[in-house]
Amino acid sequence: MKRFIFEEEHEMFRESFRTFLQKEVVPYRDEWRQAGMVPREVYRKAGEMGFLVPQAPEELGGLGLDDFRFQQIIAEEMGACGETGFISNLHTSIVAPFILANGSETLQQKYIPGSVTGELILGIAMTEPDAGSDVAGMRTTAVDQGDHYLLNGNKTYISNGICGDLFVVAARTNPDIPHAISLFAVEANFDGFIRGANLKKMGMKSQDTAELFFDNVKVPKENLIGVEGEGFKYLMAGLAKERLSCAMWNIGLAQYGLDLTVEFVKERKAFGKSVAQFQNTQFKLADLKARLDAITALCDQLSIAINQGHATSEDASSAKLLSSELLCDVADEGVQLHGGAGYMEEYPICHLYKDSRITRIFAGTSEIMKLIIARDMFKD
Ligand SMILES: Cc1cc2nc3c(=O)[nH]c(=O)nc-3n(C[C@H](O)[C@H](O)[C@H](O)COP(=O)(O)OP(=O)(O)OC[C@H]3O[C@@H](n4cnc5c(N)ncnc54)[C@H](O)[C@@H]3O)c2cc1C
Known part of the structure; x- marks a missing residue:
């Protein structure tokens, strides 16, 4: 079917992303499936070529391609190459936008440049053992302690749970109001951040999926994404x-x-x-x-x-x-x-x-x- 929404610049972007995937991803499909995850280097290589978070503004290291058609091309070509572990559309179109759209300038400067280069691999942690479809049922809490929030709880089935460096974590900030959820940017190297094992799955074998545990994790106030309770x-x-x-x-x-x-x-x-x-x-x-x-x-x-x-x-x-x-x-x-x-x-x-x-x-x-x-x- 002939498609009419793409212009020359989109076709060039598609061609170069496809070439990248054929060279840096497709030949390693079996190897990555055996390993149960993709290597960090593929994110760095994709970052070098401008294929991660291309919508980020230039002052944060991105290409300023704030046109969803580029993200559409990334998602389609990721699928079309048949490798389901290197899900750069999760990183680019799902996680980074929370920081880009709602994060403070400080937070954007702290995390977006690393997300663009692939130095930081992103994930999102919403699902809990007792709260999947029903987000309001989540139990993870973040309690305001003055200069930081104290994060406690656990999340499950988190994509990039093993290789991820930064997670957008949803937690309750007011125990009395079920929808009073806030989002936080949580680094994997914060004290009390614990990863579970790489879960054994039916498919998507090269995609690492894990449980995450938060044991009194001190999250700096500036890592609150947007306004408390608006998550x-x-x-x-x-x-x-x-x-x-x-x-x-x-x-x-x-x-x-x-x-x-x-x-x-x-x-x-x-x-x-x-x-x-x-x-x-x-x-x-x-x-x-x-x-x-x-x-x-x-x-x-x-x-x-x-x-x-x-x-x-x-x-x-x-x-x-x-x-x-x-x-x-x-x-x-x-x-x-x-x-x-x-x-x-x-x-x-x-x-x-x-x-x-x-x-x-x-x-x-x-x-x-x-x-x-x-x-x-x-x-x-
Ligand atoms: C490989 C993998 C990767 C994932 N990656 C992530 C991730 O990166 N981050 C993250 O936060 N989560 C992730 N998830 C979690 C995923 O989003 C949830 O599994 C999904 O939202 C369903 O939630 P649940 O498993 O708790 O199922 P449940 O909510 O318990 O649902 C069980 C069944 O009940 C049905 N059901 C529930 N409510 C209703 C209703 N109101 N009406 C009718 N039917 C209903 C559901 O459709 C389903 O069929 C991942 C899961 C997997 C398996």
Whole structure:
């Protein structure tokens, strides 16, 4: 499908990011899966090339590319390369924006330059063992002690939990008001910051995911992001971009899955012809391609809406819902059309099948996406 929202500068950015991924990421996919994480150097290399937080202003080391289409390209190309551990869109489009949009000048100067160079790897810590979809149920507390906050509690399933250096942590600052949540920039080297083990997962094997524990962590006052008690509002505002970025990653991965499958069925022979010649194969793939084109068009539309300041949380939820459900269908049909080979680890579709399953769960489950869309439909 021809896309109309990109100009020459976007195409050049896409081409150079794709070249970077083919050289510095794709050849190491298996090695990183075995290691259970990606090496720090890949962040530094990406940073050197301007692929981390390119939206940051030049005075903070960024490229000043405050046009969401660049972040869209990062998310799509990350997906399209099929490596799911180096999730630089988490760093760029999900975590850094909390500091850029709401952090004080001091905080931005302290952390954004390192995030742009890749010296600092970022993560976000919201989920707790007893509070995932229901953010208001979180128990981690940050108590004002005059010159610092005392942070106590624990978070789970945190991406970059092992390799991350700086985490945006959500904590309750008023025990009596469930939505009185504040966000803090918490360095992994603060005393009392403890990482759990690298969790063993179904897929995304090269992405380190861990529990984080905060045992009387003294967080300097200046590391409060924005205004105390306003964290819930910042999270809700940030989640629209986060979900859109996930949707763009999903469409990149879905295209990757379709390409793998088309290539395979053209080669594979059964009953004297290629599997690609069966009408069932063609119809299945055509159906997926049509859905992919429609969701891509929606994402393109929303990228422009973000630039113009009127993308809504419901719109982003629709894109995340549809794209993650599509991706799982692409992976499932892809395995089916590969036959037994699809179940073998030496075939990339096998990894895509395992990697894609989480996209219906993280950054808000499909059910929560429907809840947000329905809430808007039924509001009075
Ligand atoms: C690999 C991985 C990486 C992750 N990375 C991060 C990260 O970096 N940072 C972070 O903070 N979190 C992260 N998460 C956590 C993730 O965002 C949560 O797992 C997700 O939000 C769901 O929360 P939960 O696991 O507590 O499930 P629950 O909230 O317990 O949900 C269980 C089921 O109940 C359903 N449900 C819940 N509420 C409703 C409702 N109101 N109506 C209908 N159905 C409902 C859900 O849809 C789901 O099907 C990650 C998780 C994984 C697995």
